[in-house]
Amino acid sequence: MATPTLDKADGAGKPEAGFADSPYITATFRIRRFNSEVSAEAAWEDFQLEIDPKERVLDALHKIKWDQDGTLTFRRSCAHGICGSDAMRINGKNRLACKTLIKDLNPEKPITVEPIKGLTVLKDLVVDMEPFFQAFRDVMPFLITKDTNEPTRERLQSAEDRERFDDTTKCILCAACTSSCPVFWNDGQYFGPAAIVNAHRFIFDSRDEAGEQRLEILNDKDGVWRCRTTFNCTDACPRGIEVTKAIQEVKRALITRRF
Amino acid sequence: MKIHKYDTVIVGAGGAGMRAAIEATKRSRTAVLTKLYPTRSHTGAAQGGMAAALANVEEDNWEWHTFDTVKGGDYLVDQDAAEILAKEAIDSVLDLEKMGLPFNRTPDGTIDQRRFGGHSRNHGEAPVRRSCYAADRTGHMILQTLYQNCVKEGVEFFNEFYVLDQLITEVDGVKHSAGVVAYELATGEIHVFQSKAVIYASGGTGKFFKVTSNAHTLTGDGQAAVYRRGLPLEDMEFFQFHPTGIWRMGILLTEGARGEGGILRNKDGERFMEKYAPVMKDLASRDVVSRSIYTEIREGRGCGPEGDHVYLDLTHLPPEQLDAKLPDITEFARTYLGIEPYTDPIPIQPTAHYAMGGIPTNVEGEVLRDNTTVVPGLYAAGEVACVSVHGANRLGTNSLLDINVFGKRAGIAAAEYSARTASHVELPEDPASLVVEQIERLRSGTGNERVADIRRELQETMDANVMVFRTEQTIKTAVEKIAELRERYKNVSIQDKGKRFNTDLLEAVELGNLLDLAEVMAVSALARKESRGGHYREDYPNRDDVNFMRHTMAYREVGDDGAESIRLDYKPVVQTRYQPMERKY
Numbered sequence A: 001m002a003t004p005t006l007d008k009a010d011g012a013g014k015p016e017a018g019f020a021d022s023p024y025i026t027a028t029f030r031i032r033r034f035n036s037e038v039s040a041e042a043a044w045e046d047f048q049l050e051i052d053p054k055e056r057v058l059d060a061l062h063k064i065k066w067d068q069d070g071t072l073t074f075r076r077s078c079a080h081g082i083c084g085s086d087a088m089r090i091n092g093k094n095r096l097a098c099k100t101l102i103k104d105l106n107p108e109k110p111i112t113v114e115p116i117k118g119l120t121v122l123k124d125l126v127v128d129m130e131p132f133f134q135a136f137r138d139v140m141p142f143l144i145t146k147d148t149n150e151p152t153r154e155r156l157q158s159a160e161d162r163e164r165f166d167d168t169t170k171c172i173l174c175a176a177c178t179s180s181c182p183v184f185w186n187d188g189q190y191f192g193p194a195a196i197v198n199a200h201r202f203i204f205d206s207r208d209e210a211g212e213q214r215l216e217i218l219n220d221k222d223g224v225w226r227c228r229t230t231f232n233c234t235d236a237c238p239r240g241i242e243v244t245k246a247i248q249e250v251k252r253a254l255i256t257r258r259f
Numbered sequence B: 001m002k003i004h005k006y007d008t009v010i011v012g013a014g015g016a017g018m019r020a021a022i023e024a025t026k027r028s029r030t031a032v033l034t035k036l037y038p039t040r041s042h043t044g045a046a047q048g049g050m051a052a053a054l055a056n057v058e059e060d061n062w063e064w065h066t067f068d069t070v071k072g073g074d075y076l077v078d079q080d081a082a083e084i085l086a087k088e089a090i091d092s093v094l095d096l097e098k099m100g101l102p103f104n105r106t107p108d109g110t111i112d113q114r115r116f117g118g119h120s121r122n123h124g125e126a127p128v129r130r131s132c133y134a135a136d137r138t139g140h141m142i143l144q145t146l147y148q149n150c151v152k153e154g155v156e157f158f159n160e161f162y163v164l165d166q167l168i169t170e171v172d173g174v175k176h177s178a179g180v181v182a183y184e185l186a187t188g189e190i191h192v193f194q195s196k197a198v199i200y201a202s203g204g205t206g207k208f209f210k211v212t213s214n215a216h217t218l219t220g221d222g223q224a225a226v227y228r229r230g231l232p233l234e235d236m237e238f239f240q241f242h243p244t245g246i247w248r249m250g251i252l253l254t255e256g257a258r259g260e261g262g263i264l265r266n267k268d269g270e271r272f273m274e275k276y277a278p279v280m281k282d283l284a285s286r287d288v289v290s291r292s293i294y295t296e297i298r299e300g301r302g303c304g305p306e307g308d309h310v311y312l313d314l315t316h317l318p319p320e321q322l323d324a325k326l327p328d329i330t331e332f333a334r335t336y337l338g339i340e341p342y343t344d345p346i347p348i349q350p351t352a353h354y355a356m357g358g359i360p361t362n363v364e365g366e367v368l369r370d371n372t373t374v375v376p377g378l379y380a381a382g383e384v385a386c387v388s389v390h391g392a393n394r395l396g397t398n399s400l401l402d403i404n405v406f407g408k409r410a411g412i413a414a415a416e417y418s419a420r421t422a423s424h425v426e427l428p429e430d431p432a433s434l435v436v437e438q439i440e441r442l443r444s445g446t447g448n449e450r451v452a453d454i455r456r457e458l459q460e461t462m463d464a465n466v467m468v469f470r471t472e473q474t475i476k477t478a479v480e481k482i483a484e485l486r487e488r489y490k491n492v493s494i495q496d497k498g499k500r501f502n503t504d505l506l507e508a509v510e511l512g513n514l515l516d517l518a519e520v521m522a523v524s525a526l527a528r529k530e531s532r533g534g535h536y537r538e539d540y541p542n543r544d545d546v547n548f549m550r551h552t553m554a555y556r557e558v559g560d561d562g563a564e565s566i567r568l569d570y571k572p573v574v575q576t577r578y579q580p581m582e583r584k585y
């Protein structure tokens, strides 16, 4: 006997019509399309599909791409909120398509899907991530220590010191926060929340010895002071990082020089 | 077409690729080509931990770790390599800590450690705390830390470059690596990278299964590229099915959940692992637990209306412990199943997880062309490779270890080779021709087959026929089906004919790779008439050391008429300290 296959729900694509307690619903996805090889203008396009509302928006995008329109273009990899590939604007809010279930989106109405804002759109839902990663690299996102001879064993760190920066270690660099920030929309020079989150991760790591340098970088005119505490970033973060709080802590450290 | 010239080219920027890049960049002019942005790599999904006998919380040593690795791999492990893995584990964890990795800490401030399946004290006496971890985000922290250090070292990345072909040039009758051919996603342009050394670190191939913990992008591109150039693939029949994937979705729930005290239960609430593995119970090795789960299901003790899954029960653990040690996986249960793990058990089923087989290498990461000869300039490390430290079944936490130990080794070895090799070998004539043809064929195809259909059917047949339980009959069914799908693949057409970000095209290319590798897996499995580790044949339920204590080596052959076939050969297992014993947990 073969291994029992347990996967019936999303088998051959289409459910049987009229199946009484079919979990499937018909939903409309209104997707912002752009392909410079076809047209200079972006436009909305509607797709209808039958889908189990317990599925992810990413599943819906795949169904569209695989069964209706192969030109639909988006990034994705892990499909469970861990790689940061598929941040997009879904019903006007930044989220990961793979972490958003259709049932949570009021699927009676068309569900809108657009690329994240503030970064150049390259095709459909794909944006240019380079400026985002540049801002990340600019905060020196790596442990800097001054000790001249390497310790032979691990550096010690108390559980409490480790806990101090736990929240900001969770970042997956998805850009949902930065691209939800009105300051960043208006001025792409602003470092943006994600870069500050990653600076925070090192500033508050008891092993790191370059906190002062990082604070100076963020003291720049395009640094933390641009933040207007709108909390969009905290709402957007799929990892539940308290982004605004991290930015506030960096601001406070700049004033008190204690961290 | 653009031609680039580097000393060392690394294919892939997951844990293995970036660990190699940190070493190679210090020693040679290095380019890293990766189809994903580095931080998108699937190393980031790893949860549970990385094994090393640090002995921070209880007595432990590398020899016990070596033994567990060999036994866990059902004695198909090359013992010299396993010894290196276990010995160098300690420094590789300490390296990561020094690079900044935020491990969980003991009350003394040292790196904390926890239990994991198959890791034991003194050759199987009792479970030991050997896994170094950062909550259930160990892979995420490794990936981030390595990327951070790549930024620090100024590693040069070519992001969203898909390597589609390996270039080989014969020098004095000896095959050398000459470089690779890559396709740039953003522009559709084809690039040739000429280099003295190439390191494959392109990860696993789990996407030929349907219920899998692997990312959509794990399509075995590296394995397929070298295989198509006539180089062998080792032990491809050995694939690991992890016991605890989220029911129907396959998303992994780390073994760390059982390490923290989680219990598997059937529909009667019975802790069934006590029957199958009296000592290690829920922490027996993965192949044993996966088979036990399916045995429960087959014998009618599965849960749910269709009796098709079992439960992972965490409800007896204090919520604070779950929040501190297993925050991500408990959130997966809430997000994707709407289940509260504090109070309700989580429905799980085995999920296709890890390729033990891959591109054969020696312990320096040099790729083998046959049982003993290396291909000068060609290296591989990580899940794409088969050293073989995992044998027939990988122990949990040994892969994050593998990518660090052998990623580092391959990075150093390749860069040193580049440094001591005076000049590049010449590129073959018309180096991009194979890729150009392949892309053109797919782009201009007008057939009536669709990528999504073929992939779906492939995944269904793999799940049904070559998963946890296999027989001659089921494997043959799979072989026939794959042959049919390979024929149909010749008639695929894609809708996107453009150049920019053509993911439609790349999914078609990836499917081609999956089909090639699925065939190798099934054919290798058919020939192995025994049960060992992850390869379980119901028609041959016992391990057969007399006939099968050997690695499978699969070669692609092309006849004069252009017909393709697979030739199987075998390679001896390196045994040093440990004589094969019956494996009991």
Ligand SMILES: Cc1cc2nc3c(=O)[nH]c(=O)nc-3n(C[C@H](O)[C@H](O)[C@H](O)COP(=O)(O)OP(=O)(O)OC[C@H]3O[C@@H](n4cnc5c(N)ncnc54)[C@H](O)[C@@H]3O)c2cc1C
Residues within 6 Å of the ligand: B011, B012, B013, B014, B015, B016, B017, B033, B034, B035, B036, B037, B038, B041, B042, B043, B044, B045, B046, B047, B048, B049, B050, B051, B138, B139, B161, B162, B163, B164, B201, B202, B203, B204, B213, B214, B215, B218, B221, B222, B252, B254, B353, B354, B381, B382, B383, B384, B396, B397, B398, B399, B400, B401, B403
């Ligand atoms: C959910 C999950 C949990 C796990 N948990 C653990 C654990 O707790 N402990 C443990 O030890 N192991 C664990 N493993 C196994 C381990 O994480 C993986 O085996 C390991 O991370 C693989 O690393 P890698 O560097 O070889 O490949 P990956 O991290 O997968 O990286 C592959 C890289 O190759 C690139 N690539 C692929 N194809 C191409 C191409 N054609 N051209 C260019 N680049 C390409 C990709 O862009 C990527 O950068 C887990 C695995 C999974 C799936």
Ligand code: SF4
Residues within 6 Å of the ligand: A170, A171, A172, A173, A174, A175, A176, A177, A178, A193, A194, A197, A236, A237, A238, A239, A240, A241, A243
């Ligand atoms: S802080 Fe959150 S939203 Fe911002 S990049 Fe990191 S994970 Fe994404």
Ligand code: FES
Residues within 6 Å of the ligand: A075, A076, A077, A078, A079, A080, A081, A082, A083, A084, A085, A086, A096, A097, A098, A099
């Ligand atoms: S696909 Fe990885 S985060 Fe969504």
